[in-house]
Structures are given as C-alpha cells and as structure tokens.
Amino acid sequence: MGWAIALHGGAGDIPRSMPAERRQTREVALRHCLDIGVNALKTRRHALDVVELVVRELENHPNFNAGRGSVLTTKGTVEMEACIMDGNTKRCGAVSGLTTVVNPISLARLVMEKTPHIYLAFDGAEDFAREQGVETVDPSHFITPENVERLKQAKEANRVQLDYTQPIPKDAKSETPLADGDSQIGTVGCVAVDNEGNLASATSTGGFVNKMVGRIGDTPIIGAGTYANNLCAISATGKGEAIIRATVARDVAALMEFKGLSLKEAAAHVVEECVPRGTVGLVAVSSTGEITMPLNHTTRHVSACATEEGYSNWIWNSEEN
Template identity: 80%
Template sequence: MGWAIALHGGAGDIPLNLPAERRLPREAALKHCLNVGVAALKANKNALDVVELVVRELENHPNFNAGKGSVLTTAGTIEMEACIMDGNTMKCGAVSGLTTVVNAISLARLVMEKTPHIYLAFDGAEAFAREQGVETIDSSHFITSENIERLHQAKEANRVQIDYTQPITANSNKETTAADANGDSQIGTVGCVAVDSCGNLASATSTGGLVNKMVGRIGDTPIIGAGTYANHLCAVSATGKGESIIRGTVARDVAALMEFRGLSLKEAASYVVDDRVPKGTCGLVAVSATGEVTMPFNTTDETYI
C-alpha cells in the first residue's frame, strides 16, 4: 500500500505579486517541511510521527501563525494551541493558552499519551509541560516585529482578523482582498495530514489564533472534529475563521459524509467547504486511507473577519 501527505500554512494564498523577500521564505519553508514528511514516510515512519514532525518544523518558522510566528492577543501576548489525532486508535490530544512551549504540537501528543485526558489549557497545560520536561522559552521568543504591526493595524481598525493585507484607514469598515497596496498575504495556522504505507492515518494542527483576539479565546484548531480529525477513513486539518469552522464541525463532517453517504474524500471535503461554512472562512487539507489527497478552500478573496 502506498502513502500520502498534505500540509498547509494557513487559509488563503500567496499572491504572485508578493515581494520575493517575503514570498520565497514561505515557499521554501513549505517545500522543506513537505520534503521532511516525504522522507519520513519513505523511511516507514508511522503517520502519527510524521504529522508531528512536519508541524514541529512549521512551528519553528516565523512566517506562519504557529509557534515562533504566532499572532498576538489584544493584550499583546501569545496564546498558542495545537491538536493531534491518530486515526487508527482514535486517540487525540489538544492544548490551548500556551505561552512558553516551543512546540505546542508535541505537548498535545504528550497529553494524548501521558494523561487520562484529551485537552489541557492555560496554566494546567504549562505546568504539564514543565512536568514533562519539554522545551520552553520566554514568551518574547515568539513575538515578531511583523506581528506587533499586525496587532497595531487590527487595533486601529477595531477588529479581530486572520491577518492584515493593506494599510488601515480611519474610515475603513469594509471587507478587503488579498491583492493589496503593500503586497502582503495572510500568514496562517499550520497543519499536516498523512497516511502511511500500512494505511494508518493521522492529523496535526497548530496555531497562534487570530490577530487581536480576546485573551482566553479558543479557536477550532484544538477542538476534535472542528479543526482536526482523523479516523480509519481520512485525516483532516482545517484553517481559517475558527468560529465558523467550529459551527460547521468541518473536519468531522468530511469523515461523516464519507462514512454515512459514501462520498469520496474530494466530494466530501468540497461539500463541506462550499456548503457548510460561509465563503471566506475555511480551507482544509485531507488524505484518505486509499491515498487520495484534497485541499479545498474558499478564502482567497477574504482576509478580514
């Protein structure tokens, strides 16, 4: 049996007119992380190890909204979250409200493997990280100058947003598009899905959330069946506006349409993205047990919430 893998660096796209100094590092990071995952699968690593490995690599790259590049809350702080799920066993682990953990996805896996629970958050998750001896660092490590500017622009506009794409004006209350004056594109949540040569499926997702989000806000990423899901049929990792993804139970609905209506992975994922969530709010990557890969999204022309 063959293997398959897909990853994402957030909902949306990288415009062709994005300056090379911004575009090339993002493209290179995605290609590097994909190559890491492919090499691991070729070396017969199981799907769960592969998705954790790939997402760790993405978390360490400052051009994505996870780990090092996490966006800021309205208080200018970091609150990271992540989730991992093993489709073979249906075991899963999730974390939220992390401020010092270098790789949130690995702590999520430890929650899955070392506790009787699925989800730990905030002080409890941080205490568990120290207890397990995972790598931690001062929260200033995660704060980049770009994300300070993103927060400044979001506050000027008085809104919560996936990212910024154009200069904010005092009278600007309308939706904006990804093709804009400063040529930037949204960064985003990271995720990876894989099926290994034995047919095992796994999904992993990690994010810093939304720019200017309220302190304590939790999005779709760590919620099983919303931003992350895997079973014996497929593995799904979603990204976009978390509130819409939660309402649409996006990741689980893809699996449910395959299980109960007999749809293919592509049919199921397309239906969910096109009909279950509003336009401009969602994208996902998914693989099936048979190696089918799909990556639908409806976010290209929508950036603000």
C-alpha cells in the same frame, strides 16, 4: 496503496500584493517541510510521527502563524494552541493558551499519550509541559517585530484579523470589530497516511491578531479543525468560529462513513455547502492515498502534497487554477 502527505501554511484571502520576499520565504519553508515529511514516510515512520515532525518544523518557522510566528492577543501576548489525532485508534490530544512552549504540537501528543485526558489549557497545560520536561522559553521569544506591527495595525483598524493584511487606507472607517476576523493567512497543519494505512492529523496555530485573551479557535477542537479516523485525516484553516459551528473536519469524515462519498466529494461538499464563503480551507488524505486540498476563499491557498506514486502538487494560487 502507498503513503501520501499534505500540509498547509494557511488559507484565505491572501492578497496578490503580498511582498515577494514574504511569499518566497514561506514557499521555501513549506517545500522544506514537505521534504521532511516525505523522507520520514519513505523510511516507514508511522503517520503520527510524520505529522508531528512536520508541524514542529512549521512551528519553528517565524513566518507561519504557529509556534515561533504566533500572532498576538489584544494584550500583546501569545496564546498558542495545537491538536494531534491518530486515525486508527482515535486517540487524540489538544492544548491551548500556551505562552512558553516551543512546540505546542508535541505537548498535545504528550497529553494524548501521558494523561487520561484529551485537552489541557492555560496554566494546567503549562504545568504539564514543565512536568514533562518539554522545551520552554520566556514568552518574549514569541514577540516578533512583525507581529507587534500586525497587532498595531489591527488595533488601528479596530478589528480582529489573521496573519497578513493589506495596508489600511488612512481615510478608512472601521468602527465595528469583526467578530469572525478578517481571513488572510494563518494556522499550519499536516495530514498523512503511511504504508500500513495508518492515518494522522496535526494542526497548530497562534489564532487571530488582536483576539481577546482566552479565545480558543477551531484548531484544538476535535472534529472542527482537526480530525482523523480509519477513513481519512483532515486539518483545516480559516475562520475558527465558522469552522467550529460547521464541525468541518468531522463532517468530511461523516460523509465518507455514512454516505459513501469519496474524500474529494465529501470535502468539496463541506467546504462549498456547509460554511460561509471565505471562511475555510483544508487539507485531507484518505486511507487509500487520495488527497484533496479545497478552499472556499476568494483568492489564494498555500499548501503542498505528495504521494508514493510520484504525484506532487504545490498551491499558492486562486481556487480557479
């Protein structure tokens, strides 16, 4: 058995009309983050260190919906969330409602390692960040022109949406907000198994564009958007409310644990049978180095993976390809 790693920069109904420069920028960044993770695993870094390192890098990139690129709430603010989990010990940490923390995933790890708790949110999480001396900035750091435009677009359409959406026709009528959002692309995550068989998962997001202040998605919910045990590690992306209802990440692990399914079989069952179509994509690795990256969206998925045996894959295409 050797190491294996998979990461995602969002999954959903990514339109083929997405501007080429936006696609290329994200693709280069995702490949760069994969290289960082692979190099860390080659130097025998623990899986937990690897997933944190990769997700930190994704958070620092303004073209992903996490950290620097986090989308805006209905009030034009950011509320970031993140979660990290060590599979072999099941230790985990989660945060949400962050407005000043540069790397939410690292704060989530500090919650895991420095407190008796699992989950801190809003003012309590911000206070803890200052106590721990993690890097913070003025909230304006996260207010990018692109996300201001996305919020304007969502408000004009009277809807909640993820990162990218196609232009809305001037004669379009959208009088009712969509409670689960319009899934396009959002959330970043990484899963890994190292040479010692240690598994870990990390996920980070800015949530939905035009989401209500105080809304919490699946990312920081253990067993929903993020989960790891001694069999597998999972990071999900898509419509958070649907992922929470289906306990997506935990159900993949449970099917392996109690039904004896392979990682690929378990993930395929959850993605295809347990949640509505167009709501979820995930990346997962097993303790034996198996990787799977299924989705039930109708167009494209952006993810990448690599193994010690030399297998690597890059996906920004339809589920049929």
